Amino acid sequence: MRIRAQVAMVMNLDKCIGCHTCSVTCKQTWTNREGTEYVWFNNVETKPGIGYPKHYEDQDRWKGGWILDRKGRLTLRSGGRAKRLSRIFANPDLPSIDDYYEPATFDKDLLVSAPAGLTDTPVKRPRSALTGEPMAITWGANWEDSLGGQSGQDDPSLARMATKVKLEFEKTFMFHLPRICEHCLNPACVSACPSGAMYKRAEDGIVLVDQDRCRGWRMCVSACPYKKVYVNHATGKAEKCTLCFPRIEAGLPTICAETCVGRLRYLGIVLYDEDAVLAAASVPDPQDLLDAQRAVFLDPRDPGVERAARDAGMPDEWIEAAKLSPIRKLISEYRIALPLHPEYRTLPMVWYVPPLSPVLDAAGAAGRDDADADDVFHTIRDLRIPVEYLAELFTAGDTEAVAGVLMKLAAMRSYMRSRTLDGTVAQDLLDRIGMTAEQVEAMYRLLAVAKYDERYVIPAAHAKDAAALDAQAAGHDGCALDCEGGPGMSDPFHLSARP
Amino acid sequence: MRETVGDRGRTLHQYDGAWDAFYRDRWRYDKVVRSTHGVNCTGSCSWNVFVKDGLITWEHQATDYPTTGPDSPDYEPRGCPRGASFSWYEYSPSRVRHSYVRGVLAEMFREARQRLGDPVLAWAEIVETPLKSQAYKSQRGRGGFVRASWDEAIEMIAAAHVYTTKTYGPDRVVGFSPIPAMSMASFAAGTRYHALLGGTLLSFYDWYADLPVASPQIWGDQTDVPEAGDWWNATYLMMWGSNIPVTRTPDAHFLAEARYRGTKVVAISPDYADNVKFADDWLAPHPGTDGALAMAMGHVVLTEFFRDRPVPYFLDYVRKYTDLPFLVTLRNTGDAWAADRFLTAADLGEANGEHKTVLLDAATGEPVVPNGSLGFRYADDGEGRWNLDLGDVVPVVGLDPAGETVEVDLARFDTGETEGGTTIRRGVPIRWIAGHPVTTVFDLVMAQYGVRRGDLPGEWPAGYDDADAPNTPAWQEKITGVPAALAARIGRELARNAERSHGRSMIVLGAGANQWFHSDMTYRALISLVTLTGCQGVNGGGWAHYVGQEKARPVTGQQHLSFAFDWQRPMRHQAATPFWYLHTDQWRYERVPADELSSPLGTGRFAGMAFADTVAAAQRMGWTPGHPFFNRNPLDLTDEAAAAGRPVAEHIVAELRAGRLGAVADDPDDPANFPRCLTLWRANLLGSSGKGNEYFMRHLLGVEGSATAAECEPAQRPRDVAWRDEAPVGKLDLLTAIDFRMTNTGLHADVVLPAATWYEKNDISTTDMHPFVHAFSPAVEPPGDAHTDYDTFLALADKVSELAVDHLGVRRDVLAVPLQHDTPDELATPSGRVRDWRDGECELIPGRTMPKLIEMERDYTLLGAKMRTVGPLLDKLGTTTKAITVDVGPEIEYLKHRNGVIDGRPSLATAIGMCEAILALSGTTNGRVARAGFAALEKRTGQPFTDLIAGHEDDRITYAQTQDAPQPVFTSPEWSGSEKGGRRYSPFTLNVERLKPWHTITGRQHFFVEHDWVAELGEQLPAFRPPLNMARHFGKPGDAVDGGVTVRFLTPHAKWSVHSMYHDNELMLALSRGGPVIWMSVPDAAKIGVRDNDWIEAHNRNGVVVARAVVSHRMPEGTVFQYHSPERTVNVPKAEKSKRRGGYHNSMTRLLVKPTHLAGGHAQLTYAFNYYGPIGSQRDEITVIRRRTQEVEY
Incomplete structure (x- = not known):
């Protein structure tokens, strides 16, 4: 080990x-x-x-x-x-700038400096931040x-x-x-x-x-x-x-x-x-x-x-x-966090708690048990986000694993609703997800109350390490390639070759 | 050292090179300064601004808010991407660093000033010489700015203001700046300037259609809502037209987190908005039909929780805290009856009983006049009795349906040929009292909602599935598209949760439900749900309206100093919507007559009237302000009175009676009546909020806009308001924009003054979203000629004082001010019975049947000096907020020591001094003031209050503390909730727990609203009013155009901007789509052959918008969004349609004025600034969308 x-x-x-x-x-x-x-x-x-x-x-x-x-x-x-x-x-497997997006900037200083006698108000047009040429914006960092x-x-x-x-x-x-x-x-x-x-x-x-x-x-x-x-x-x-x-x-x-x-x-x-x-x-x-x-x-x-x-x-x-690590609790103890695309086999270390969502068929769900106005939550099988979809993201397609997490979140909500409204402990819910009342309430605190020092538990670098790191920082003196347009490395997106 | 572990290409090593200094250096900084972002955004987040080498590098959220306690989420880290990108502006290309004047104006002014030797004479020559004035007005928005020195620009503005004051009247000098809470000193600087000048200050809350008019109608309160932390206490949380993650980003986590506590969340939104992902249920009513859904839910609540199984908690609540038990008289309408007004003690023969309302005692069956109604609020004999203590009386909620009944006609608006709808006839039980048939509000409400008891006669629904009877679940399904069973279930769940939790059901209301023409009616239907179920005044329950709302927590200091009440009272506060409706001539294009809105229940009092006529009537009757009011310079009017040897008021009444003196509203196109100077600061009126933008362009500025609407036909013209055949253009002589960035407003201004940013000034900020007050602090000095707003207006005031020596000196002014809320003016119009002096229905009595006439001296040479000190009127009159007066002698003394003195008075020479003064004079930030206010309230109510400030009597919050960390405020009578002991703020908890009346006629929360104008529109009771039928009134905009699709045009708030701010920020542009977009549904896009990112044009009679399409399956068919508000200066091509620059979302809108929002003079329907007034709604509009050529020109 x-x-x-x-x-x-x-x-x-x-x-x-x-x-x-x-x-x-x-x-x-x-x-x-x-x-x-x-x-x-x-x-x-x-x-x-x-x-x-x-x-x-x-x-x-x-x-x-x-x-x-x-x-x-x-x-x-x-x-x-x-x-x-x-x-x-x-390298043929390299995204081009268009696969990311061509960043735009806008005309500089045009608004204040616009000459007199325009036929219309001045306006700033988009220009490529890479080439300075006028451009049409057709994709972005967050287009979707x-x-x-x-x-x-x-x-x-x-x-x-x-x-x-x-x-x-x-x-x-x-x-x-x-x-x-x-x-x-x-x-x-x-x-x-x-x-x-x-x-x-x-x-x-x-x-x-x-x-x-x-x-x-x-x-x-x-x-x-x-x-x-x-x-x-x-x-x-x-x-x-x-x-x-x-x-x-x-x-x-x-x-x-x-x-x-x-x-x-x-x-x-x-x-x-x-x-x-x-x-x-x-x-x-x-x-x-x-x-x-x-x-x-x-x-x-x-x-x-x-x-x-x-x-x-x-x-x-x-x-x-x-x-005290919240990461340990979420991944290993409560087991509600999942890795993104584990099938890539990189063993990623940023994990995710999958989302709940509204009921898909409100009309259908409305017909379930109208008599009981206290039964306010829907089952996770009725939710809008397909469990299959979440499974493709987080479990290499294993829907049961995702459903198990959603079940814990849903059960926690129902459990806490009883606690909040009536002060009662819903043992049946605990049994269903195999957690104790203490665990569910601790999980609830971490997810809901989520105080700053519970969200982030980060030890500072150990003193001698920190000193070493400082020493490292002090001695830097640049490198041959990191200047602008370093040898052989300019224009990685082949912008100069574009029509 | 290099260590490699693993094999097959797996490496893990530590490298001891020094390469990483780059990232370490990048993270290093020199200092961190606390500041925030002011105005427009209600977030009021505290930020750390990082400075390195004298430059601002970035900003991160502060995380040091005081805790909410160990068992609830804290407020950290409040913020959003807009705020996080603000520092981009500091060094951006659109930063305004110098003063600019349009070249042609600068040249003329410089020449004339040189020649005449006097800037005022120079200004006079330019504006009074048609060729000259045309020469610069015609160039507005067309480039050609030249730099001016700071002094020169200030002098030009001052000269214009002095000339206008002298020639046309100070009330023709107009100022506009919104939302004081998020930078109080910056707001106060300009408002104080206008107050001391005698200028007109425009409102913003009603103008923005953010004011929920239902709030004054129901509670007599502008807006009071829970802080975000109180969402945590809700166990049932509905978001109704409020996209919390996008528009209340800093606090959205409370919503997400409350779910884990077991709170059920429901989202009501026509599209799959960002907030919907947090909901358990999503209801998607068609836009504008929310009222129908709410009425149906109310039908279910009244049926199941009041009739079939009366819930003791609910009954007890409505007895104590609502008008439901109060008696209403009925009037005979021929073959039936209609609700008329509240029965009063005067009907029972009691002297001075006109404002005391009546209910029945269950024990005796006899009428009782309970404490707490308006009649107890101001009267001497009401002292100690203005409270909700019912003693032994148990009010009757609902008369016996088996007793005597009559049939009443009730309004419905879903049927009929006009907007006024039709009626439905249903029985109510009655009693005869003092010769009147009376029933209770509860009985009327049951009838209105269609909940039948016993064998009451009339047309009643057969059941929930009766789709023809108004207000059933099946009926609403036809209108909203929401399945009947779902609507019923959600209504039932909300009520059942409230029953179990004793009121912890909350409805978060947003602009999606509010910004419609009939928003007040929608809101009344929504609010009724949480009032019936006992949620108002309960932590975790009730309404939570978050639409442009703001809360200057230290409101007393903020208002008294902003409006210069330390020197003179009042100032010219003007409701902006009617102001702009008249002065941008939008009334000239009106096609909807006023009586189109009248219900058949009305008496036809608007017959032949246009909306402009209702504005003029409401102004002359003293209900709503009309500044400028007289068609003559008010300074001259006082001189005339003096010359005539009679008091000013007497003179004015005589002249009005004789018809020799007129009102501006009677002839807004008379050049004597134009607003002449407009100063905008902290505002982008012409690029964001100006509803009917193209009419502003044409009539106010003289720039040809892209409106194509025809003026109204002779038959549609106003009855009273004068029609001039030629519409004036370019009314405004001077538009001044004070800003740190160049906006569409700046581009059209005559003078642009460079402003300091929020990272360059001292100020304070509060919000209703959290209970803290915190600071703006300068991280760097303002660049170039940029000044803080505070210093700018001091400079302007000094220059005016200087020029006044020759031109103005000491003058006397007379103000025509409307009947004011929270004053005895509320007693002017008993039962809201309207009498118009112009029609000979009553005498001209200032302060009763017409505006109050208040004379005051203005020494214009002292304007600058008065700006700089706390005036002596505070020593004499103290402060008064919501009718509670506090002696502030100790605070004046304190401020002398804290701020220093000028001429013996406390100094306000700096923004910090202003902040200190605001904090010192307010109860929320000064425990002594809160205690004094509570003591006064105890005296009036006879109820205990001073314990709420116990432990803080000697505490005060100083500006330095707000720089140190966000400071929690104290509980104060300025507001209706309690923060005592770290409690989360929820409105009206003092009313509920301490039996303090609401500021209404009954002192209770209202379902029934009495006023003749309200009755005329059939709106006494909650009802569903659909969106205006624009296609019928104005024609379908698409009819004439090939290949277009006609859709509803909605303008929700955006993720990438706060109004137009940030929409020009390159970070926000990078994360969105880099310019204006319109969101469309997949089927609508298919109809016109549009693909994602195609250029499209939207147009209707009001204007044209060019944008790219965002096609999304998130959008419902038939509705498009242009998020409020794209900045017109970025990536907006010329329109194919108009050949002019494409507009922004308000290019598609035009104002309509709802007459009930003008109603006044009575109880809660009296005027206060931003409290009551017509809203500038913008959601009822439709447009045609078509694909345009993809070749665009800029």
Whole structure:
């Protein structure tokens, strides 16, 4: 057993209001600069939808993530090392700027400086932020917001469902999916990097791109099935979500988490066995990946684990934080958080609580038991979001696993309704979901009351580590490639070749 | 060190290079400053603004709100993507950093000023020389700004204001700025300036159609709602036309979280809006039919919880807290009867009993005059008796249906040839008292909802499934499309939950239900649901209206200082909707006659009248303000009176009687009556809120808009208001825009003054969404010539004072002000019986049958000095809020020490001083003031109140504290709820728990509204009024156009903007679609061959909009959305239709004035600023949409 700690995140999609504040605060802090105009380390998608970049979940097209080879061994979908190197100068599995979107800016200073005698009021027209040329805006970072457009019909997860769903008014459903880098336990991007520039930090699992070492091959972009590594088109280098490591090191939550208005993000430590990762990522049946990944996680309340952690040199503060970790509770104890697309086999470390939704057929449901006005909730089988659809996102198609989570959320609500209105304990509900009253009430507190210090349990970097990190920060002196238009790395989107 | 673990390409390593300094550096900053975002948004979120190297880098939400306690969610981290992107404006290309004047005007002014040596004379020459004035007015909106120095721009504005004051009257100088709560000092700066000048200040809440007119009608209260944290206490939560995640983003989590506590959530929305995902049930009524759904739910509640199984909690509640037991007289209509008015003690022979209402005692069966009605509020003998204490009396709720009955006619509006609908006849039990047949409000309500008891005669529904009888579930299904069983079930659940929880059913109401022409009727039907079920005044229950509502928690200081009540009272507060209806000449295009709205129950009192006539009538009767009022300069009127040797009021009455003096409303197109100067600050009137935008363009500015509507036919013209054959264009001499960004308003202004942003000023902010007051603080200095609003108006006032020495000096002004709410003026019109002096129905009595006439001195040379100090009137009169007067001597002393003195008075020379003064004078922020107010309330009511401030009597909140962290306010008589002990604020808990009357005729919550104009429209009782039938009145806009589809045009609030703010912000443009869009359903798009992102045009008689289509299966067929409000300056091409710049959503609208919103002079229907007045509704409109050529020109 090789014990390690990872700072992980859970997002409760059932609380996400789709406001995109996370995207804005992240972008304002990290990527509002030349070269990263189109880059959103954090973005929020409306589901169903094809996402950002377009169809990123379609790995037949993009070849992201891992597969098992014929011998059952884990291998990058984009091929072995030799194959990847052969394509190093012409990678066909790379999204173009149009797959993201061409960022727009608008005429500068035209309103104030407009000359006299115009026939009409002045107006600012869109121009490409990349070329400065006038442009028509035809796609965006969030084009499908709140089901805008009809591209949602092409959502790969819908296509995979056995039950065909037509997107129409009467059957409308939607939810929002905020996404950052998954900081995977088995990151495909890291493995695909020919330069060794990408790495997963040993102490907290954060996946980073060493800007000094990056040579701009962009294999990471292809390999990441979540398309969360981007090319800075000014430097030619890869950039990605850093999990706000300068804040995490100081014990502060990431910006996307702290500014999350829906209060749906949780951050905390997960302990895991590094030696078990490969086997977990290699289980044959994709539907077993969820349990396999859970099995990699270690319970810090287990004295054996605690001892092992201490022996491995983990600071006490981190071990205590792991015990209090909301991530551990949501993933392992209450088991209501699920990984996004476990079938990519990267063992992602940003997990999600799937959303409830309104009843689908209100008229039909209205006819159920009109006599009992106290029976106010619907069964989870009646909800609008097809369980099959959620299963395509979170359980490699295992509908029972998703239904089990929704059942817990629904039972918690019914249980708490009795507690709130009558002060009674609905034992039958507890029995149905196999939880104790204490567990359900603790889960309720974590999801509903959700105090700041319960959402974010982040130990500061251990003092000596922090000093080391500071020392690292001080000595930086630039690199040959990170200047604007560095050698061979300019124009990664071939904008100059466009008509 | 490099460590690699794993195999087959898996790597895990730690690299000790220093590359990551880039990200570390990026995160570093120099300081963090607390500020927020002011005006328009009601969020009032506290933000941390990060500054690095003297530049603002980004902002994150503050998370240090005081806790709500260990068992409920906290307020952190309030915010939204709009606020999070605000810092973009700081250094954006549309930032206004200098003063700008249109070149042609600047040249003329500079030349004339040089030649004449006097800016006032220079201004006079330009505006009075037609060629010159035409020369600059014709260039509005057409570019050509030149830079002016700050001093020059200020001087030009001051000269215009001085000239206008001198020549046309100070009331022709008009100011507009909305929503004081979210930057009180910035608001106060300009309003105080206008108050001291004698200018006219326009309202915003009614103008925005955010005011729920039903609130004054039901409660005598502008708006009072629960804080967001109280949603947590609800166990049944309906969102009715309110898209909480989008429009109340900072607090939406309380909704999501309450669900985990077992709260059932219902969403009522025509589209699958963002909030629907949180609901258990989604009801999608057709737009504008919400009232029908609510009436049907009310039918179920009254049937099952009042008739079949009377619920003790509900009965007890309605007895104590509603008008349901009160007796109403009936009038004979020939072959039947109709509800008339409340029976009063005067009917029983009691002296001064006209405003004391009557109910029956169940024990004796005899009429009783209970405490608490209006008759006890101001009268000496009402002291200690203005309360809801019924003593031993148990009121009768509903007479015996087996006793004597009569048939009454009741209004319905779903049938008939006109908007006025028809009637339905149903029996009610009656008693005869003092010669009148009387029944109770409850009996009328049961009849109105169609709930039959016993064998009452008349037409009654056969059951819930009777689709022909109004107000049944099946009837509403025909209208709304919501399945009858579903409507019934939700109504039943709401009531049952209220029964179990004793009132913890809440309805969150939003603009989707409110901003319709008949919003008041829709709201009355909705609010009835939570009033019948005992939810009002209960934490977790009742209505929760969140539409542009605001709550300046320190309201007393805010109002007295904003309106300069420390120097003189009152000021010219004007209801904006009738003002703009007249002065932008929208009345000239009116096709709906006033009596089109009249119910057959009415007496035909609007026959032959246009809406403009109803405005003129309501103004002359003193119900609603009409500033400017007289067709002469009021400064001259006082001189005339002096010359004639008689008091001003006497002079005016005599001149009016003789017909020598007229009202502006009688002839708005007379050049003597034009508004001449308009100053906009914190506002984008011409790019966001200006309903009937194209009429503003044409008539106010002289810019040809894209309206194609024809003026009304001679037969449709007003009866009383003068018609001039030639409509004036370019009425306004000076439009001043004060802003930090260039908007559509700025582009059309004559002068643009650069303003400081919210990250560059000191101010304070509050909201009703949370109970805290917190600060704006400057993170950086304003750039260039930019000034804070506060400093801008000080500079302007100083310049006016300087110019006044030669041009104005000391003058006397006379104000015609309407009968005021929360004053004894409420007693002017007993029973709301209308008498018009113009028709000889009564004498001209100022303050009773016509406006009050109030004379005051204005020393224009002291304008700047008065702006800068707290005036002495406060020492003399104290403060008065909602009829509670507090001596503020100690606060004046405190402020002298805190702010320093100028000429012996407390200084207001800085915005911080203004903030301190506001905080010191208000009960919510000064415990001593709250205690004094509660003591006064105890005296009037005879009920205990001062304990509510116990422990805080000596506490006050200072500006410095608000910079430190958000500060929780104190419980105060300024509001109706309690925060004592960290309790979540819920309105009317003091009324319910402390038996304080509501500010209505009965002192209770009203189902029955009495007033002749209300009766004329058939609106005494809740009823469903459908959207106006625009196609019938104005013709179907699509008839003449090939390939178009005619749809309802709705303008809900957007995720990517707050009004037009942020719609020009590149972050928000990047996350949306980079310009104006219209959302359409898939079938509507298919009808006209439109695909997603195609360019389309929407047009009707009022204007044209060019936008890209967002085609979505989320949208219902027959309805399109253009989210309020795209900024017209970004990515708006020229329209194919008009060849002019495409408009924004208010290019499709035109005002209509609902006469009942003008009704006044009686009880809760008296005027107060932003409290009562016609709403500028915009949801009843229809438009044609067509695909246009995809080649667009800018």
